Structure formats: C-alpha cells, structure tokens
Amino acid sequence: MASGRFGDWTWVIRGIALAYCLGEGVFYLGWLTVMSWRTGQQLPDGDSMRWGFPVLLVGSALFQVPMTGYMWWLDLAAGRRFPRSVRLWLPVAFVAVLSVFVMVTATKVAFPAFLIGAVMAFLGIMALFFLPMALSPRLPAVLRERRRLTRHCSRSVRCQSRDVIAERGVPDRCPGETAR
Missing domain, CATH: 1.20.1440 (de novo design (two linked rop proteins))
Known part of the structure; x- marks a missing residue:
C-alpha cells in the first residue's frame, strides 16, 4: 500500500x-x-x-x-x-x-x-x-479490507489470507482456482 x-x-x-x-x-x-x-x-x-x-x-x-x-x-x-x-x-x-x-x-x-x-x-x-x-x-477502511482480501489471490498461488476469507464465509478457493 x-x-x-x-x-x-x-x-x-x-x-x-x-x-x-x-x-x-x-x-x-x-x-x-x-x-x-x-x-x-x-x-x-x-x-x-x-x-x-x-x-x-x-x-x-x-x-x-x-x-x-x-x-x-x-x-x-x-x-x-x-x-x-x-x-x-x-x-x-x-x-x-x-x-x-x-x-x-x-x-x-x-x-x-x-x-x-x-x-x-x-x-x-x-x-x-x-x-x-x-x-x-x-470508505478508506472498506477499500483497505477489500484490497487485502483480493491482493494475494491468483490462478497459480493459493490464497495467503485463508483465515480472513474463512471467517467471512467466502469459499475456500481464490477466484479462478480449480479444485484439487
């Protein structure tokens, strides 16, 4: 940031x-x-x-x-x-x-x-x-949190903020990842 x-x-x-x-x-x-x-x-x-x-x-x-x-x-x-x-x-x-x-x-x-x-x-x-x-x-807090939740997601790398995503009820995988 x-x-x-x-x-x-x-x-x-x-x-x-x-x-x-x-x-x-x-x-x-x-x-x-x-x-x-x-x-x-x-x-x-x-x-x-x-x-x-x-x-x-x-x-x-x-x-x-x-x-x-x-x-x-x-x-x-x-x-x-x-x-x-x-x-x-x-x-x-x-x-x-x-x-x-x-x-x-x-x-x-x-x-x-x-x-x-x-x-x-x-x-x-x-x-x-x-x-x-x-x-x-x-506004600043919401922008920071949404950026933090999506910053580490990519197709090849597992999401590094799983604990934050899990507590929000979002699926275990990052957007674009396939199930293994």
Missing part, C-alpha cells in the same frame, strides 16, 4: 469521488429541473402535471437514487453482495427513463436530444448513486 507525505492513498480516491459526485450531481439536478420545467410548460394551463414534472421528477431523483446507492454501500461495507432484486432498481430506472423523456420533449429534437439526455441521465444518476459511498467515513 502506497503511503506518502499525506498518509494513506485513499484521500485521493475520496477527493475524486466527492468532486465527481458533488459536481455532476448538482449539475444533473439543475439540468433536470430546467428541462422538466420546460416540459411542464408545454402542457395546457390548469394541468396539474405542469408543475408536477419539476417537483416530482427532481424530488424522485434526489431521494430515490441516493437511497438505492446507500443500500448498496451498506451491503458492500458489510461484505455482502448487493441484492439484485428488481424492486431496488425500479426507482433508478424510473428516474432514468423520465430524465431522457423530459430532455426529448423539452427540445423537440429527437435524436441528438435522446443521446444527450441518455448521457446526462447516466452521468447524473451515477453521481447520485455513489454519493453515499463518497461521503462515508468508512
């Missing part, structure tokens, strides 16, 4: 993750607010969804996506696999589809707006999804 004048190397990962998540997350939420407002203004006066798009879509993106990311981070920090249940990914898919929809309807140019909307939705949703991980004080 590389150490330098600043101590541990994980401060670099934390800084990059925070810069990306906060920068892109704020940009995405602002972009989503403007585009959903433009989409809502195309509806007739008196329609309740005229203000529903900016309020509901941005609120949904702001709360549902980071909560899914938070559940993923808790499972990762505890050493468990993230459940791949459809129920957990439905809010993220809902936000992604509606993000692309409001971009296309706000600009009225189908193909370039779809591409730009898809890229913006992907980058913004990833920023909001990883925000709980970037803000977690346990």
